[in-house]
Amino acid sequence: MSGRFDLGRGFYWLWCGESLAVVGTALMEFALGVWVYNHTGSTVAFANAVLAATLPAVLFLPLAGGLADRFSHRAIILCCDLILATLLLGLMALLWTDRLQPLHLYAFNALASVVSAFRKPAYQAAVSLLVKPGKFTKASGLSSLSKNTSALVAPLLAGAIMAHSGLVTILMVDLIAYCAGSLLVVKAFSGLRRVVVDKPEPEPTTGSAQGHVRLALRFLASRRTLLGLLVYTMARGAVVAVATLMMTPLLLSTLGSQALGMAYTWAALGGLAAAGVLIVLGEPRNLLVSATLADAVLAACVMGLGWVAQPWAYYPLVFVAICVAGIADACVNALWMRNLGAASRASVFALISMLTIATTSVLTLLAGFAVDHWLQPAMLPGGAYAAVLGPWLGTGVGRGVGLLLVSLGALLGLLVLALLASRAMRRLGRTVPVSHDRQPEAGQSPLAS
CATH class of the missing domain: 1.20.1250.20 (MFS general substrate transporter like domains)
Structure with a gap:
């Protein structure tokens, strides 16, 4: 055909x-x-x-x-x-x-x-x-x-x-x-x-999953900048996941399911816009700086989502947040690819996925518990935080989730500032290793290349 x-x-x-x-x-x-x-x-x-x-x-x-x-x-x-x-x-x-x-x-x-x-x-x-x-x-x-x-x-x-x-x-x-x-x-x-029927039998695989995880940890521990990049990847992934998750109870408690559906639609449009920007502009000169700048905008959007209370304000914030999050994701992934050899990428990416899922799961449980048992009661009229934060964030149903989003955005902003203040991390973003795809020498671990 x-x-x-x-x-x-x-x-x-x-x-x-x-x-x-x-x-x-x-x-x-x-x-x-x-x-x-x-x-x-x-x-x-x-x-x-x-x-x-x-x-x-x-x-x-x-x-x-x-x-x-x-x-x-x-x-x-x-x-x-x-x-x-x-x-x-x-x-x-x-x-x-x-x-x-x-x-x-x-x-x-x-x-x-x-x-x-x-x-x-x-x-x-x-x-x-x-x-x-x-x-x-x-x-x-x-x-x-x-x-x-x-x-x-x-x-x-x-x-x-x-x-x-x-x-x-x-x-x-x-x-x-x-x-x-x-x-x-x-x-x-x-x-x-x-x-x-004629498909050949697959060749048996060798090695254990635990062994690859240990080698990946050893490889990351050998470079402090990669450990910093790992912490950044885990933290930003957890914040983005929890902020996206908490938009559902926030909008359902205040505006209803149709508004939530519209917000998801704007989020999908933001993801498509991010893909278009990446295709047109290509890879930036300094991946880490580009990622952190995009995450700085993302932090501001997450804080804004917790601050505002009107649909016309939610939708553009969601659009921009998902767009810049997609750009930052691509930059972080390219940064890992640039600093890992071909033989080590699978093991390290598997470790990153495991740790990010674990971090996201723990933060999700803590966030849900905090909203139900602490933040939401404190933001009701007469609550512990109503007098101080009420004039800024409002009080009532959904304001506990709003306070959580403001806090998450602020934490992401602090992480961005910490990375930008580190000269070693900025240098990591623009350094291109000479070769990462060479074959390991005899007796050498693939992760040591």
């Missing part, structure tokens, strides 16, 4: 099926978060639902990758879709009988997270079978298009559906999307039977 269909029919069927699954998942995640907060009024309960949908996948991804190398990708994807459809039917039954509780959603999110962890590597491996060499970039672009489009449309659509029809409609749409996507997956693999 040629032209715009040069990726092959199989991939386009698979891509259409995955796009349906992505849209359905985005609708469901938004709706379940709204339902939990509306039925509990607790920031802790909302944060727990998000954590339940995040942490289990991290634990099972290594096992899922091994299974995807040994079993049929089509079988794994179809089994995962069948399990997710069964879980959705269980939720719908609980909802119809008026027995649905937040605990059920925690269990659903955790199980769905595990299922998704097994589905993702199988889908990625399937793309490598269905797409010809040299076309992977275009395939990745189409997959990214689906994700960005769903991020842009799904929250607004889910907010409107929740406002008029409730959660059960969202679950029905999601169930239909998964079933239709499964049929498209079957169609995608219909002409691939011989290729799958």
